[in-house]
Amino acid sequence: xxxxxxxxxxxxxxxxxxxxxxxxxxxxxxxxxxxxxxxxxxxxxxxxxxxxxxxxxxxxxxxxxxxxxxxxxxxxxxxxxxxxxxxxxxxxxxxxxxxxxxxxxxxxxxxxxxxxxxxxxxxxxxxxxxxxxxxxxxxxxxxxxxxxxxxxxxxxxxxxxxxxxxxxxxxxxxxxxxxxxxxxxxxxxxxxxxxxxxxxxxxxxxxxxxxxxxxxxxxxxxxxxxxxxxxxxxxxxxxxxxxxxxxxxxxxxx
Amino acid sequence: xxxxxxxxxxxxxxxxxxxxxxxxxxxxxxxxxxxxxxxxxxxxxxxxxxxxxxxxxxxxxxxxxxxxxxxxxxxxxxxxxxxxxxxxxxxxxxxxxxxxxxxxxxxxxxxxxxxxxxxxxxxxxxxxxxxxxxxxxxxxxxxxxxxxxxxxxxxxxxxxxxxxxxxxxxxxxxxxxxxxxxxxxxxxxxxxxxxxxxxxxxxxxxxxxxxxxxxxxxxxxxxxxxxxxxxxxxxxxxxxxxxxxxxxxxxxxxxxxxxxxxxxxxxxxxxxxxxxxxxxxxxxxxxxx
Numbered sequence: 001x002x003x004x005x006x007x008x009x010x011x012x013x014x015x016x017x018x019x020x021x022x023x024x025x026x027x028x029x030x031x032x033x034x035x036x037x038x039x040x041x042x043x044x045x046x047x048x049x050x051x052x053x054x055x056x057x058x059x060x061x062x063x064x065x066x067x068x069x070x071x072x073x074x075x076x077x078x079x080x081x082x083x084x085x086x087x088x089x090x091x092x093x094x095x096x097x098x099x100x101x102x103x104x105x106x107x108x109x110x111x112x113x114x115x116x117x118x119x120x121x122x123x124x125x126x127x128x129x130x131x132x133x134x135x136x137x138x139x140x141x142x143x144x145x146x147x148x149x150x151x152x153x154x155x156x157x158x159x160x161x162x163x164x165x166x167x168x169x170x171x172x173x174x175x176x177x178x179x180x181x182x183x184x185x186x187x188x189x190x191x192x193x194x195x196x197x198x199x200x201x202x203x204x205x206x207x208x209x210x211x212x213x214x215x216x217x218x219x220x221x222x223x224x225x226x227x228x229x230x231x232x233x234x235x236x237x238x239x240x241x242x243x244x245x246x247x248x249x250x251x252x253x254x
Numbered sequence: 255x256x257x258x259x260x261x262x263x264x265x266x267x268x269x270x271x272x273x274x275x276x277x278x279x280x281x282x283x284x285x286x287x288x289x290x291x292x293x294x295x296x297x298x299x300x301x302x303x304x305x306x307x308x309x310x311x312x313x314x315x316x317x318x319x320x321x322x323x324x325x326x327x328x329x330x331x332x333x334x335x336x337x338x339x340x341x342x343x344x345x346x347x348x349x350x351x352x353x354x355x356x357x358x359x360x361x362x363x364x365x366x367x368x369x370x371x372x373x374x375x376x377x378x379x380x381x382x383x384x385x386x387x388x389x390x391x392x393x394x395x396x397x398x399x400x401x402x403x404x405x406x407x408x409x410x411x412x413x414x415x416x417x418x419x420x421x422x423x424x425x426x427x428x429x430x431x432x433x434x435x436x437x438x439x440x441x442x443x444x445x446x447x448x449x450x451x452x453x454x455x456x457x458x459x460x461x462x463x464x465x466x467x468x469x470x471x472x473x474x475x476x477x478x479x480x481x482x483x484x485x486x487x488x489x490x491x492x493x494x495x496x497x498x499x500x501x502x503x504x505x506x507x508x509x510x511x512x513x514x515x516x517x518x519x520x521x522x523x524x525x526x527x528x529x530x531x532x533x534x535x536x537x538x539x540x541x542x543x
Contacts, residue, residue, distance in 0.1 A: 054431060061355075083435060086431060089431075090431075090432075091428075095424065097425065099425055099428060100443070100446075110433065166432050
């Protein structure tokens with residue numbers, strides 16, 4: 001992976017809520033088509049990091065982002081059309097959010113919002129995204145039922161299908177397996193391994209072993225600080241520099 | 255091991271007493287409603303006929319029907335709704351979905367609460383000054399409906415804002431995250447899911463508007479009119495004022511007439527409420543998370 005293209009370059013980033021610093025990152029590189037893991041206990045700034053990438057600070061008056069986040073060669077803080085930026089970034093939240101629309105409309109919403117009206121084209125997008133999110137077989141006969149009535153695991157895959165309908169270049173997953181059973185978690189993980197051929201995936205998780213299964217490289221956040229970045233395998237073979245990282249990975253705290 | 259102590263027994267009987275007492279108080283609430291309806295139906299019911307509903311008062315309002323007043327009340331309510339619902343919903347959407355917490359929004363919220371607390375007779379005088387005289391609408395349906403609309407605006411705003419805020423914030427986050435604008439999010443996700451609550455606000459408004467007397471007395475409702483209103487700049491008769499007039503202002507009215515008028519007014523409100531409740535149940539059945 002040495003010399004691989006960089007998709008996301010973060011420099012001198014500081015995220016504050018009012019006057020409290022939530023996260024400080026000096027430098028972080030995320031490469032194209034990798035699954036990049038972010039681990040750390042609650043309150044370490046992981047979610048704030050994701051929110052800064054797709055400019056969700058717009059919706060939180062107290063959140064303040066300073067520094068540079070460069071995505072695909074563009075400085076995100078200078079992007080004028082934030083809607084186009086967010087469309088290129090898919091987000092999956094911790095708790096599944098099936099919008100109270102039909103399964104079909106959940107996936108068709110984003111294409112519709114960006115002006116796709118052709119029925120056959122929408123059908124094609126919905127089918128393709130549901131297949132890639134490993135949900136098609138379970139719902140193909142009831143696409144017009146409410147998406148919010150699916151089981152938690154199905155809703156989480158629906159969320160992924162919805163994110164894919166945006167044709168994102170970057171997929172942000174925020175502890176997606178928190179409300180999902182282990183079997184569905186494994187299915188989603190298989191989906192992610194496929195997806196990274198086409199996009200860059202940032203995987204925030206509490207599950208240290210999930211990072212080991214999926215990601216090439218991992219960062220460890222602790223109390224608003226980027227403690228360490230490295231090859232994921234190094235985290236588990238003890239080749240990490242910081243004692244705190246070793247303690248966290250081995251389960252001595254957190 | 256599970257023997258009850260003196261304290262246990264006392265707690266138990268106190269709890270029983272409270273539940274019975276409060277239950278009885280709750281049931282007592284039915285009494286006034288039942289009494290009112292029984293008296294109205296008993297005294298006013300026999301007089302009600304197709305003719306009573308659809309003909310004009312005669313003999314100095316001591317005989318004949320109530321059609322001009324019935325039509326007038328419906329017109330006043332409809333025109334008031336046309337003004338207050340879009341205005342109230344727009345305000346609530348702005349306050350709930352757009353505005354951040356600043357001194358200005360706090361001032362607006364305070365204004366809304368105060369508007370709800372202003373007595374209706376004060377609204378009437380405001381309507382007289384603002385719409386009848388200053389805006390030059392004269393005493394008319396338009397002026398009366400605007401007065402009613404302003405008076406009931408807080409109900410619509412508060413009900414709408416509360417039902418908007420009941421829509422989980424996660425839905426908005428998910429929508430924004432996929433690149434939707436605030437307005438797209440409101441239109442596609444927030445408003446459809448807040449609809450049943452908004453309808454509740456409208457129901458409340460309809461009931462209040464139909465029964466109000468003071469605000470329309472100086473602004474558009476007439477004591478007696480020999481003809482029906484031809485447009486919204488005409489005056490009109492109204493049920494609530496008509497009830498007041500036949501009860502206290504006209505000599506020689508048969509005893510049952512005011513009861514009949516009251517029964518029609520109450521039924522009108524109940525029918526409008528029932529229609530809105532059915533509509534709301536339908537909307538609610540459509541969408542759920």
